[in-house]
Amino acid sequence: MKMKLVPALGLELSAVGFGCWAAGGSIVWNGADDAMTIRTIQRGMDLGINFFDVAPVYGFGHAEITLGRALGNRRSQVIIGSKCGLRWDDAHTIVNNLRPESIRQEIDESLRRLQTDYIDIYQMHWPDPATPIGESMGALRELQAAGKIRHIGVSNFSRELADEARGYGAIVSHQGLYNLLEHNPTHYHNIPLTYRTKDEILPHCQELGLAFFPYSPLFQGLLTEQFKATNQFDSQDVRSANPKLNGALFQVYYAIRAELLAFAQRIGKTLAQVAINWLIDQPAVTSVICGAQTLAQVEENAASASWSFTSEMRAELEQILQAHADVVNS
Numbered sequence: 001m002k003m004k005l006v007p008a009l010g011l012e013l014s015a016v017g018f019g020c021w022a023a024g025g026s027i028v029w030n031g032a033d034d035a036m037t038i039r040t041i042q043r044g045m046d047l048g049i050n051f052f053d054v055a056p057v058y059g060f061g062h063a064e065i066t067l068g069r070a071l072g073n074r075r076s077q078v079i080i081g082s083k084c085g086l087r088w089d090d091a092h093t094i095v096n097n098l099r100p101e102s103i104r105q106e107i108d109e110s111l112r113r114l115q116t117d118y119i120d121i122y123q124m125h126w127p128d129p130a131t132p133i134g135e136s137m138g139a140l141r142e143l144q145a146a147g148k149i150r151h152i153g154v155s156n157f158s159r160e161l162a163d164e165a166r167g168y169g170a171i172v173s174h175q176g177l178y179n180l181l182e183h184n185p186t187h188y189h190n191i192p193l194t195y196r197t198k199d200e201i202l203p204h205c206q207e208l209g210l211a212f213f214p215y216s217p218l219f220q221g222l223l224t225e226q227f228k229a230t231n232q233f234d235s236q237d238v239r240s241a242n243p244k245l246n247g248a249l250f251q252v253y254y255a256i257r258a259e260l261l262a263f264a265q266r267i268g269k270t271l272a273q274v275a276i277n278w279l280i281d282q283p284a285v286t287s288v289i290c291g292a293q294t295l296a297q298v299e300e301n302a303a304s305a306s307w308s309f310t311s312e313m314r315a316e317l318e319q320i321l322q323a324h325a326d327v328v329n330s
């Protein structure tokens with residue numbers, strides 16, 4: 001497995017990581033099966049994946065439980081990135097909450113579900129405009145002092161908000177939406193994004209030696225061979241809320257995908273590996289947190305790190321993306 005050193009962490013993370021949203025189970029992701037997810041996570045570890053991204057809200061606690069069960073006594077061999085700041089009620093209505101008392105409650109629940117006594121990178125999942133960032137950072141610094149978390153990271157934060165947070169304590173990582181077809185996205189599932197990934201966040205991470213974790217690296221399955229134009233997500237699958245995977249907009253992305261698929265076939269690789277390698281190729285990108293639900297998927301994803309683009313391949317791929325610059329930059 002190719003490794004990427006993060007100066008701010010002093011740690012090497014696997015170029016291919018593992019995203020655990022679908023580990024939240026069938027209530028959030030079509031077809032998710034706990035026993036298979038556990039085997040898939042374990043296979044990922046065998047293949048050298050050492051970074052696992054999760055959050056309490058994925059499956060309303062379920063993904064952390066599943067990850068904890070899969071890691072078992074190998075927990076110390078991996079780096080866990082979990083999150084705080086999205087709470088839910090009995091009806092599963094989600095609210096942003098980075099108040100100190102909420103963070104103190106969330107960490108203990110996460111540690112219990114993950115069956116661990118520390119989280120390596122604890123990320124604020126989304127900004128909470130109702131709470132001054134200094135108050136949230138104060139609570140996170142307390143957790144650090146208590147040994148419950150090792151490092152603080154941010155997700156979906158603008159550069160300005162991250163800079164403000166940094167005034168209260170070290171931030172080691174950013175997480176944001178970034179893939180072959182979404183370079184500077186303005187929205188995620190209809191939620192406006194206050195940052196532009198490629199133009200603002202990547203240079204910022206590189207300048208400061210921070211980790212950057214690109215989320216939805218496979219466009220939630222679109223950038224893989226298996227995705228069908230007829231794909232239907234039932235209302236429980238979180239992908240039913242992605243306007244780029246449904247309706248008229250989907251056709252725009254699906255047409256570009258056809259060109260990328262043809263490119264992948266020309267170079268004798270799979271579309272998923274092209275999408276993952278395009279990310280690995282970028283020095284600012286740390287661990288590509290691909291979701292995976294089967295052994296075949298995690299094996300294909302991990303194997304992306306075993307080859308690299310030639311300069312000719314890279315130029316041809318950039319040419320395809322350039323031809324659709326208006327789409328990939330929105």
Ligand SMILES: NC(=O)c1ccc[n+]([C@@H]2O[C@H](COP(=O)([O-])OP(=O)(O)OC[C@H]3O[C@@H](n4cnc5c(N)ncnc54)[C@H](OP(=O)(O)O)[C@@H]3O)[C@@H](O)[C@H]2O)c1
Pocket residue numbers: 018019020021022029030031053054125155156175176214215216217218219220221222224225226272289290291292293296297298300301
């Ligand atoms: N911070 C945030 O706000 C945020 C937001 C979104 C995601 N994330 C993180 O990013 C991670 C990844 O993003 P994501 O889950 O949105 O989507 P993703 O990684 O882009 O796509 C994952 C899906 O792609 C399909 N897939 C994966 N490998 C495949 C392969 N080799 N061949 C065929 N299909 C394959 C599977 O779909 P099927 O299940 O249909 O087979 C899988 O569930 C999440 O798990 C989470 O940790 C963070």
